[in-house]
Amino acid sequence: MLKALLFGFGASSALIIGAAIGAKWTPPRPLVRVLLAFASGALIAALAFELFDDSFKQGGPWRAGFGLLAGAGTFILIDWLLERRVQSQKEKKSSGGKSAARGGVGFALLAAVTLDGVPENLALGVTLVEGAALALLVAIFFSNFPEALAGSVEMRDGGMSARAVMITWSAAAVALAAAAIGGYLVAGMLRPETVAWALAFACGAVLASVADTLMPEAFERGQPFNAFATAAGFFLSYVLSSV
Numbered sequence: 001m002l003k004a005l006l007f008g009f010g011a012s013s014a015l016i017i018g019a020a021i022g023a024k025w026t027p028p029r030p031l032v033r034v035l036l037a038f039a040s041g042a043l044i045a046a047l048a049f050e051l052f053d054d055s056f057k058q059g060g061p062w063r064a065g066f067g068l069l070a071g072a073g074t075f076i077l078i079d080w081l082l083e084r085r086v087q088s089q090k091e092k093k094s095s096g097g098k099s100a101a102r103g104g105v106g107f108a109l110l111a112a113v114t115l116d117g118v119p120e121n122l123a124l125g126v127t128l129v130e131g132a133a134l135a136l137l138v139a140i141f142f143s144n145f146p147e148a149l150a151g152s153v154e155m156r157d158g159g160m161s162a163r164a165v166m167i168t169w170s171a172a173a174v175a176l177a178a179a180a181i182g183g184y185l186v187a188g189m190l191r192p193e194t195v196a197w198a199l200a201f202a203c204g205a206v207l208a209s210v211a212d213t214l215m216p217e218a219f220e221r222g223q224p225f226n227a228f229a230t231a232a233g234f235f236l237s238y239v240l241s242s243v
Contacts, residue, residue: 001184004128008180011124011137012173014144015113019169022152023162032146036218037226039143041233043210046139049241051123051203059196067200071119072208074201079212082111110155110172113147116209117176123202125183126195135240142233143214144176 021027055064120140127133148169155165183202187195218226 001181004125004181004184005177007124007128007133007137008121008177009173011121011140011144011180012117012177014141015148015169015173015176016166018145018148019152019166022149023156023165026153027149030223032150033218033220033223033226034229035142035146035149036214037229038233039139039146040210040214040218041230041235042135042139042142042237043206043214043233045234045237046133046136046241047203047207047210049238050127050133050136051199051206054127055196055199055203057196058192059200063193063197064200067197068204068207071201071204071206073204075115075119075205075208076212078115079209082115110151110168113144113151114172114175116147116206116213117144117172118179119202119205119209121176121179122183123199123206125180125185126187126198126202128180128184129187129195134243135237138240139233139237 052064052068055067059067117140120136120143124133124136124140127136152165152169155168156162160168183198187198190198218230
């Protein structure tokens with residue numbers, strides 16, 4: 001239980017750190033893209049060598065494959081519904097001026113981080129039943145940090161106080177840490193075949209979020225250095241998963 005608590009808050013602490021920096025400083029957009037690219041590579045390696053590998057070994061190819069596709073499909077559906085709602089809200093707020101619209105973008109990023117973070121942290125908790133998932137912890141940390149940083153800047157530009165920004169992102173961090181603890185507690189009561197399906201499902205959801213959210217933002221302008229950062233993130237995550 002203590003391990004799940006430490007890993008859950010360790011991964012989610014990136015939201016608080018990113019929000020604290022973004023509440024006071026606006027980072028260069030290229031820097032945020034490089035961090036997102038690094039996180040994308042790290043997550044891909046962690047998913048392959050921490051989650052899906054365990055799922056495949058415990059449940060076999062059919063259970064792992066079905067769980068992977070089911071997780072990706074679930075994320076895509078929820079993300080589509082969320083985007084429709086956010087777009088509707090942004091259109092309503094556009095009449096309130098530029099600052100209101102920018103604030104809406106910040107909350108959209110918060111919603112996206114939460115949507116991405118729930119399967120990530122659930123997966124982190126599930127993998128802790130088998131052992132310390134250090135690679136996944138690091139990957140989640142590096143994916144949370146730049147998104148919270150950018151979201152905090154947008155909220156501040158939208159008129160929110162630094163205190164309100166910190167409270168908002170801290171609440172998100174607590175919720176995601178709770179997801180990691182919940183994943184750990186539930187996984188401990190499940191049969192290996194069910195754990196295998198849960199790991200594959202979470203892997204598919206997170207992989208879909210990488211393809212749909214992190215990488216498009218990281219490669220919005222196709223800067224070559226971002227591709228290098230992706231490879232560096234992959235390498236670091238692979239090394240950690242091999243330790």
